[in-house]
Amino acid sequence: MDRSRAGGDDDITGAPGSLDAATAPIRPAASTSLPGTGSVPSPLWKHALNCHRMKPALFSVLCEIKERTALSIRGIQEEDGPDPQIMRLDNMLLAEGVAGPERGGASAAAAVVAAAAGGSPGEGNVEHSEYKEKLAQIRRMYHAELEKYQQACNEFTDHVMNLLREQSRTRPISPKEIERMVGIIHRKFSTIQMQLKQSTCEAVMILRSRFLDARRKRRNFSKQAAEILNTYFYSHLANPYPSEEAKEDLARKCSITVSQVANWFGNKRIRYKRNVAKLQEEANRYAVKTAVDAASVSSQASQANSPATPNSGGYPAQCYTPDGRL
DNA sequence: CTGCATGATTTATC
DNA sequence: GATAAATCATGCAG
Structure with missing residues (x-):
């Protein structure tokens, strides 16, 4: 009926059952006293309390x-189950090669590079490695942070559990x-x-868009x-x-990629x-120019009168589509 | 700053 | 998948 405490369910310090006492010792100043350092002889005090008549x-x-007060605790069912948003972020990070098993972030990076460069192998190596490196950096930071959080979480949980177990001897605390x-x-x-995952996703997106730009x-x-x-x-x-x-030959000669050659010819034709x-x-x-080049070549091969390249005679200037298109 | 040249991308077609 | 055509976006000379 009269609930003296209106703490939210998620609020650790305000949780029903008055767990302030449990969390309070987390603060360094209140940690269980070490021999010789504490002004409060805690073990003795606890012993005294436990043995008090x-x-x-x-x-x-x-x-x-x-x-x-237990009534207030019941009825608050734990809505457990995976958070859809966190799942979304997880999937995203997995797809980008940031989360999940170590694979150097290479496959995802390669996919992005391939999409950006037109798919030809061996192109965009500079950007590729740059992207890969940046992604790996994000990946490293993400995992380091994640591990830190995990460790902190475990430590905190252990700490709180120990405290509660300890306190359960003095006041009723059920498992x-x-x-x-x-x-x-x-x-x-x-x-x-989730915040970490969110910001990691953002970082990857920014990197990605910058790369694709x-x-x-x-x-x-x-x-x-x-x-x-x-x-x-x-x-x-x-x-x-x-x-x-x-x-391929032209690409090699021009130090450009095959798709660039294809682009160039597409643009040039039109x-x-x-x-x-x-x-x-x-x-x-x-x-x-071609004629001169050919002449210098053919001057050695005495009677070859056709130039080095075929079809160089006429310059029809139209109707060159291979399959009848124009 | 402007206009043109040019490489890249997108869309439609075969 | 290759190409035509349109379009985008940048480079660069004037």
């Missing part, structure tokens, strides 16, 4: 009070209550853990690379669709088609 009477009074107390402590720590960072190819690509394009104007091997007239001049320039 009024102790059984006191104990029964406490039992009675408890009996009355159920201790269990409840442990539950409360664990919930408290799990909210702290970087892929849009455009750097013009070197003059030499542009030269090589243009030479190939204009000498294959009738069919400017390099084979896979040709792309832009050439869009502006044939203007690019015709460029086409002529590269035609001359």
Whole structure:
């Protein structure tokens, strides 16, 4: 009826059953006195209390009070079960390779890199390692913190349990209550853990977005690379669709990736088609260049009159789609 | 600052 | 999956 205490269920210090006494000694100043240091001879005091002739009477009074207040404890069922939010965070961290078994964070990083770079192997190595390193850093911090929390939680739980067990000799404390107390402590720590997980997720997201943004960072190819690509394009104007091997070769020569070569040809084809007239001049320039190159080669192979590259004669400037498309 | 060039991405199509 | 076409975003000369 008359509840003197209105402490919330999750409030450790205000928990029903008056556990302030249990938690109070957590504070350093009140820790059980060590021999020679404490001004209060605690063991002696406890002994005196336990042996006091009024102790059984006191104990029964406490039992009675408890009996009355126990009603407030019942009816508060522990809503246990995994928190959906924490599960979500766990899954996220697992997917990013931060949580879960050690795998160097590499697979997740690799997946992100592959998605960002277009999937070709061997590209984006610099960014890849940078991303990997950053992710590993986050991972290390996360695990260190998690372990710290876990340890702190265990220590605190042990401490509180010992205290309660100790106190149960003086006042009535059922094992159920201790269990409840442990539950409360664990919930408290799990909210702290959730904060850690949340901020870790945020860190990963920030890293990820920064990394993915970087892929849009455009750097013009070197003059030499542009030269090589243009030479190939204009000498294959009738069919400017390099084979896979040709792309690899060009990529090697230009120090770019195969997908960059594919991008370049895609852009070049469409832009050439869009502006044939203007690019015709460029086409002529590269035609001359190819012819000169070919001439210098063929001057050794006396009567070879076809240039080093096929289709370099005509510059049709249109209708080059391989499958009839335009 | 502006406009164009250009590499990358997205979307639709085959 | 490769490509065309449109679009985005940046680099860079003027």
